[in-house]
Amino acid sequence: MAYDTYNVGMGRHKLGIAAAVAALLALASLWPGGGPPAGTPTATEPTASAADPPASEDGDEAEDTGTPAAPSSAPSEPASPPASSAAPTTAAPPASASEPAGGAYGGPLGTRNRTGSDAVALTFDDGPSPEWTPTILAMLRERGIKATFCMIGAYAEAHPELVADIAREGHTLCNHTWFHEFDLGARSEGEIRANLQRTNDAIAKAVPGAEIGFFRHPGGQWTDRAIAVAADLGMESLHWAVDPSDWDEATTEAQIRERVVDRTGPGAVVLLHDGASNQRDLCGALESIFAEFERRGYAYTAL
Numbered sequence: 001m002a003y004d005t006y007n008v009g010m011g012r013h014k015l016g017i018a019a020a021v022a023a024l025l026a027l028a029s030l031w032p033g034g035g036p037p038a039g040t041p042t043a044t045e046p047t048a049s050a051a052d053p054p055a056s057e058d059g060d061e062a063e064d065t066g067t068p069a070a071p072s073s074a075p076s077e078p079a080s081p082p083a084s085s086a087a088p089t090t091a092a093p094p095a096s097a098s099e100p101a102g103g104a105y106g107g108p109l110g111t112r113n114r115t116g117s118d119a120v121a122l123t124f125d126d127g128p129s130p131e132w133t134p135t136i137l138a139m140l141r142e143r144g145i146k147a148t149f150c151m152i153g154a155y156a157e158a159h160p161e162l163v164a165d166i167a168r169e170g171h172t173l174c175n176h177t178w179f180h181e182f183d184l185g186a187r188s189e190g191e192i193r194a195n196l197q198r199t200n201d202a203i204a205k206a207v208p209g210a211e212i213g214f215f216r217h218p219g220g221q222w223t224d225r226a227i228a229v230a231a232d233l234g235m236e237s238l239h240w241a242v243d244p245s246d247w248d249e250a251t252t253e254a255q256i257r258e259r260v261v262d263r264t265g266p267g268a269v270v271l272l273h274d275g276a277s278n279q280r281d282l283c284g285a286l287e288s289i290f291a292e293f294e295r296r297g298y299a300y301t302a303l
């Protein structure tokens with residue numbers, strides 16, 4: 001496990017704080033006047049080993065101003081380039097995505113990274129986005145696919161109609177923190193709780209009585225504390241098994257398609273984004289991903 005290696009002997013909370021400080025300093029020095037531009041790497045990601053599932057980064061960077069801005073992307077690249085682009089291609093999906101269902105909690109710190117059945121879960125993070133969420137909803141609707149949307153609270157507050165659309169169409173709702181705070185898990189229990197509750201409140205304001213059964217930490221930077229608080233609020237911590245880095249401007253449509261198709265096996269939770277800035281490529285790739293998954297006979301689950 002990359003995350004185990006990452007945390008060995010260091011104390012993950014301390015490391016998380018150090019990493020967050022390093023990232024903030026790096027960002028402050030580069031963009032003193034505002035948020036980082038799309039595609040900016042952060043210094044906060046754990047490294048991945050070849051034996052692990054792709055565990056790179058999720059999501060965009062969101063400036064913690066309290067004012068929702070247009071979603072932008074600023075996570076880091078995986079330390080290990082995706083196999084599909086860096087190594088000779090293999091026809092078979094990786095072991096991590098083709099194991100028998102049952103071991104659904106192989107994510108960092110025991111988080112869920114598989115569906116628990118043969119069905120595949122598509123998850124869309126960092127929205128809702130007026131630019132991309134309606135398009136992705138329409139694509140899912142056309143095929144009768146139910147997915148999971150991991151929403152940023154500030155964006156949910158800014159676009160309640162999109163939250164309502166997502167819920168009305170039968171997709172699963174997931175809390176992705178108030179403003180994509182990468183270091184949230186390293187903060188105090190009280191801060192984590194307030195952040196997650198504020199996010200749930202924004203979602204529930206758009207969809208009264210909404211069931212928010214999942215939490216996904218930005219960047220996959222899980223801590224035991226964040227997982228415990230989420231559980232206390234009734235949310236299961238949801239990681240992923242497949243990450244094509246679709247948020248990254250540098251990732252092409254062909255790469256997104258190839259990474260998802262190569263790495264996804266039965267039971268995989270696939271990390272995608274409706275709230276990043278590169279989603280034209282994702283939408284293009286989704287067409288052929290759907291076709292390939294149909295050829296394989298995959299079913300979908302919204303978790």
Ligand SMILES: [Zn+2]
Binds near residue numbers: 059
């Ligand atoms: Zn995210």
